[in-house]
Amino acid sequence: MDNNTTTLLDLDGLAVERVERLTDGTRRVHLITADETARACPSCGTFASRVKGLVRTRPRDLSYGERGLELAWLKRRWYCHEPDCARKSFTEQVPQIPAGARITARLRRAAALRVRDAGSTVVQAARDLHVS
Structure with missing residues (x-):
């Protein structure tokens, strides 16, 4: 996916909804999901x-x-309607x-x-x- 968020932040699949400056000068970047494949169930692949x-x-x-940069991602939790899938709901990733990650993959690599x-x-x- 090619959008301004990807170009600026290298966070493919996300889009900047808005940016606010906090009192300490930190910028909070509000992100939303821009990639439709993020609504595919990670277990069975069915699109929710x-x-x-x-x-x-x-x-x-x-x-x-x-100054610091803080990410705030508003993502959706979807129902999986595939009857044979054990996963009943999931969040976008x-x-x-990835789902459940508290740090980005690039921060994990840099720390490692x-x-x-x-x-x-x-x-x-x-x-x-x-x-x-």
């Missing part, structure tokens, strides 16, 4: 058609610019932020490289990458 609810997640990412290559502890890698 009925929304169960909304979930707001705040995945952490690498720093962007001099994209490759950079610091631990592996620089001999950092996990805590020190988090500090170096400005992850709280």
Whole structure:
């Protein structure tokens, strides 16, 4: 998917709904799902058609610019209507932020490289990458 969010943040499948500046100068980026394949059940692949609810997640990412950047993703929880599927509901996911992830895939890779290559502890890698 090619949209401005992908170009700016490299978060394919998501779109920026709005950006707000917090009192401490941090920018909060409100994201929504832009990829229709995110509504496919991860267990059976059936495309859902009925929304169960909304979930707001705040995945952490690498720093962007001099001030902090906070992501807020409003994603949908879908019902899976496939009778043979054990999964009854699921939330949207994209490759950079899989379901249940609290950090983006690129932040996970960057932290792992610091631990592996620089001999950092996990805590020190988090500090170096400005992850709280």
